[in-house]
């Protein structure tokens with residue numbers, strides 16, 4: 001079994017590729033959290049796939065895993081997707097979900113409030129590399145490999161244990177989200193938010209306080225009218241599907 005969490009689709013894609021390579025099934029953590037329905041964990045192994053958010057696993061992933069009941073002796077693995085580096089995210093994850101093996105997979109970056117999207121060339125080359133790495137990870141998981149193959153980057157402790165809490169405290173705000181003219185009230189933002197944190201009020205999106213800044217709403221908006229602050233108008237929008245054909 002593989003549980004995954006995603007904002008903009010990268011981790012869902014990795015989880016589904018891994019699941020099909022191993023004949024496993026992938027389950028959406030946000031669906032489990034929102035419905036209260038968690039499938040009983042069975043089989044030889046269990047894995048989790050999630051995006052790195054400021055050098056750690058997103059809060060709902062930590063919460064979900066801390067309540068997950070697992071049979072003794074099951075092989076456990078974790079895969080994170082990140083734009084560049086994961087810091088000590090896996091060591092921090094181990095506080096709630098000790099793993100036998102962990103990997104990071106570099107995928108296109110999605111955090112446009114602070115950074116630009118990868119160029120098409122960079123995004124395509126990351127996906128090409130991921131396509132090669134995923135079957136290798138699947139093979140190692142099936143062999144019950146033990147170890148960490150995670151790109152931590154420089155100053156990983158500083159990033160995960162000092163900068164991460166500052167990011168959560170001072171950067172993650174919902175009040176920066178706003179909508180330009182051209183919103184057609186389609187409700188896609190409501191559907192794609194993994195936390196159910198967006199609702200429509202008078203036909204316009206309204207953000208609640210549970211936001212993670214995953215950018216699912218901003219990138220998922222078909223009219224491309226959701227903005228964050230003043231910088232996202234010039235940043236383009238990320239669509240994984242563009243790179244998969």
Ligand SMILES: Cc1cc2nc3c(=O)[nH]c(=O)nc-3n(C[C@H](O)[C@H](O)[C@H](O)COP(=O)(O)O)c2cc1C
Nearest residue numbers: 007008009010011051052054055082083084085110
């Ligand atoms: C809030 C936020 C924080 C992020 N922080 C990091 C980071 O610390 N390091 C990194 O390499 N990528 C970072 N990224 C990029 C994502 O980890 C990467 O694009 C990931 O594949 C997105 O996965 P998803 O499409 O499943 O949501 C961040 C993205 C977001 C939205």
